[in-house]
Amino acid sequence: MVLGLLIAVGEMLSPGTYVNSQFTWLHLAGSPGTFPNGVSLVVGTLVDPLSALLLLVVTVVGFLVMLYSIGYMHQDRGLPRYYAELSLFLAAMTGLVLSNNLLEFFLFWELVGVCSYFLIGFYYEKPSAASAAKEAFLVTRIGDVLFLLGIFIYFYHFSTVGPSGGWAANGFVFANGTAPYLPVVSGSGSTLLTVAGLMILGGAAGKSAQFPLHVWLPDAMEGPTTVSALIHAATMVAAGVYLLAITSVFIGFTSTDQLAIVAIGGFTAFFAATMAVVHPDIKRVIAYSTISQLGYMVLAVGAGFAMVGLYHLFTHAFFKALLFLAAGSVIHAIGTQDLFKMGGLRKSMRVTSAAFLIGGLALAGIPPFAGFWSKDDILGAVYSQLGSHPLYWPFFLLAFAAVFLTAYYIFRAWFLAFSGDHTRDPTLPHAHEGPWVMQVPLVILSAFAVVAGLFIFLPNFQALLLNGAGATGIPPVYGPTDLALSGISVGLGVAGIGLAYWLWGNGRVYALPEDSPLQSVRKVLLHRYYFKVAYDWVGLRLVYGISRGADFVDRYVIDGTVRGLERVFGSVSNGLRRAQTGAVSDYAGYVIAGLLGVFVLLLIVAPYLLSKMGGG
């Protein structure tokens, strides 16, 4: 981990360098016709601006979460398991970030997935945790299959028609020191590449919980809060965005792909934010917020600004981990996640309260906190691309509207938990701050949440982003270039906070009138648009129907065939076995028979077949 940090810092100091070292794991020589350049499966590491940025996040947040865990998890059983799985996760995540080709990337991708599965199900004795782990695993698996198909298509495409120079046929391997960017291949094969890009998008959507594969992330909150902070906010879920970013930088998307990515990202940003508005569970509110923020990142990458997306990923990792750890601190203190039972915690938990407030401000995009800079960059970047396709407009507007919702829901959570005089549920234990190992990470992350956005004004950091993005050929937009845009977004953020204060501030609890037409909306939102129900229904009906049919086929068709085959095989191999008489004269007979067989093949069968095949 320290090593990873050093690499990241080293990359900071000399931005734009590419270190690519690899060894060939297995090389198949090419032959004319197929794979003219041969096929290499390589294992290697690649340090470039993109991976350095993510490496910094993984190591810093990973370290702080480990520290925090000492305090947060101290009462839990199974600590060795916890730390082992967390360490394995960090190792896999570092490997993922440093991979230099898609196949290797995919291996680590699966590894972080399985760690996530373990850690969500850490409290495996709880049925809800166990089923959440399974759900996360299965839903992301859909994305993984798509991703793998995408890799196959790229592999096929680039090993047959791709440029022979830098490509080793199977991923974003490129010659040392040369510009990595490969332009989108237009004309022949571009349909294929579009499909591949959509497959990659599917994989990213699974990992980064984008619509419609978002259902697993809120349920993943069954795991320990530390895990939520590290894996389900800062690092693993960001891997999907990272995948999109590296694909756009090293391979390139077609314009159809870009539209699809923009649509998914923009819609998810808004869609997830609406669900966060009504949810009573503090962790799930933050989880929906994560989905929504990941949507912003996807949006940015789709619009062609990979580095802007990663910049938001970078700032988001800090303030979202901060929010989760602060929420964890609350849960640690009073043992509930229900916002409506909390209240007045500001007095007893000053550090946590301040940390959550800073995280909230950063999330809401209030300057000068971190979220403002990166989120504003995204909006500005997408705005600059609005001309490229008319369909960008609705998703841009959705993302803009989500700014208001974001500010509202996160401050609703803050007011509910921390403002007021006392807890609403008197049975809760008296709140107190956690030990220093829990407070220190909060303070450090708060500092990051304040200043991470300002990093952009460090020349080295800026150069890092510029170099990474320069590769895409589109200069990114930095800072409030479009002051009006920033003004509107900040205004929306402030309005959201204001609304939250008006409804929930000072211990108020706003109850929607029973006869309000909004009740039905609220109900839909609380049920998460009935997505899970629908999935369950479809899953149940479909799977049940299929299994019915399969059962029938199994019973009558397959079993019958198997029994038949068994009989055939049995008699065949019995015959064969009986041939193994042990009598040497029989064996000699086989040899002679074999000889005659060879002659028949050579002299009669083969010439006949050849004449049929049209050669000879």
Added chain:
Amino acid sequence: MDASSFIGPFVPELLLLGAALLIFLLDVLGIRRNETLSTVAVAGTTLALLSVLGDLGFAPLSVFATLPANVIDAAPSTTGLYAFTSLGLIFQGIFLLSALLVSLASASRPSGEKGAPIFYGLLLLATVGMLLVAVATDLIFLLLAIEVTSIATYLLVAYHRREARSLEAAMKFFIIGALSTVLSFYGASLLFGAYGTTNLVAIGHATGAVGYPVLVLLGYGFLVAGLAFKVTLVPFHAWAVDVYDGAPSDVSAFLAGVTKKIGLFAYFLVFLGPVLYLRTVGGSSPFAGGPIDLGGTLTITLAVLAVVTMTVGNLLALLQKEMKRMLAYSSISQAGYMLIGVTIGTAPAITGATMQIFAHVLMKGGAFLVVAGVGALGVGPLIDDWKGLGTRRPLLGAAFALMLLSLAGVPLTVGFVSKFVLFSAAVQAQGYYIWLAVAGLLNSALSVFYYARVLKVMFFDTAPAPSTPPVTDALPAGGLGYGRAIAIGFIAVTIVAVGVYPQPILGAIQSAAQHFVVVGA
């Protein structure tokens, strides 16, 4: 021709011969300690192996090189008896490695056996014959070299003179072997009759230039059948199971591991090496580019043999209840995979077949060594007798499990790499060859069943208390013996090491195969 230029190329063979003679001398002097003899054999094979590796150009070992560099992969003459190709040297290395491991493992044989010197002597002499096969370019030279090996192995099988099973196996081996030799020589005489030469290169050129009358087809047919005995192709395989089963397990390791490979290399030489000439001439058959083409007929014949062999071998392995017979049938089916390489005959295919042979030496040789060790521990011959062995002897169980997984072609083992290379060569060759890959894959899937069954028995079944006596309690701690343990450990480590990072070995084989194809033309 001065003496050194004659001796020089044959240093490995002479080293083995010297070691064999030394062993017989020790026998006469009354020194018959098993460990001593084993040490001599190990030393001889090690030196020979170092020499071969030096010739292959492995930098740190170049001091051991005995061949002038310009001899290796030189343009083949149409008159000589032998030539040194890097592919042949790689095969020599594989043969020597196997002989080395068997000698090492045999250090753990019960001391004081009467025939111990004969065992080691014959082992080394058989290896000499194998080394000669790897450098042959003349049909008669090749067949004689095979005979040198065969005669030594007949005796090895009969090594337990008083055991009826061994004797019977040796007898069968000998009779079928003699029959096959006759077929091979008859085929050779037909070719000689057609072209007036026994040099393989010359024959290949003549086949291309003069054409191939029925006489030649018959000649090649006889050679296919005669050599198929060594390769254990179905239906020339029937002896193999009885022999592997009846012979001492160490000897089975040697037979199943290597001696059948000389048959395959003979296939390379007879059907590929000289013949690639035809490819350059170009054929209009759909198999142009295959092995000695004969208008594609030979390719089809070999393809049929390959598919039949792997399928029948696998089906029979499924039914076996005895461990050694199961391994024997699995060995037969593996020969079918290797034949794919000969059938296709491109450089990638030869690479794949060679890799498969290398892998098989480790996997199957290792498996038989484990069987020998387990037998020495007093476990019965049935697969069911192995119940619970994996938990009682975890290290041995793990090594055996590795070998089986590698045989089944599980990734990160050498068996996966070899199958991957071989089958992708078939896919690369395109056309009808893809069906060979399909057949190979289906068979691999089939074979997983019986390997997995053994794993299940070893690790998940517990031995029923009354029928078999508890295994471990009766066993001394070091019951396996150091030599055998080292050999098995080495094999297990190599299986994983090459599986994880195959490129060094794979690269060497690739360039050798490339040379082999070019030299042939």
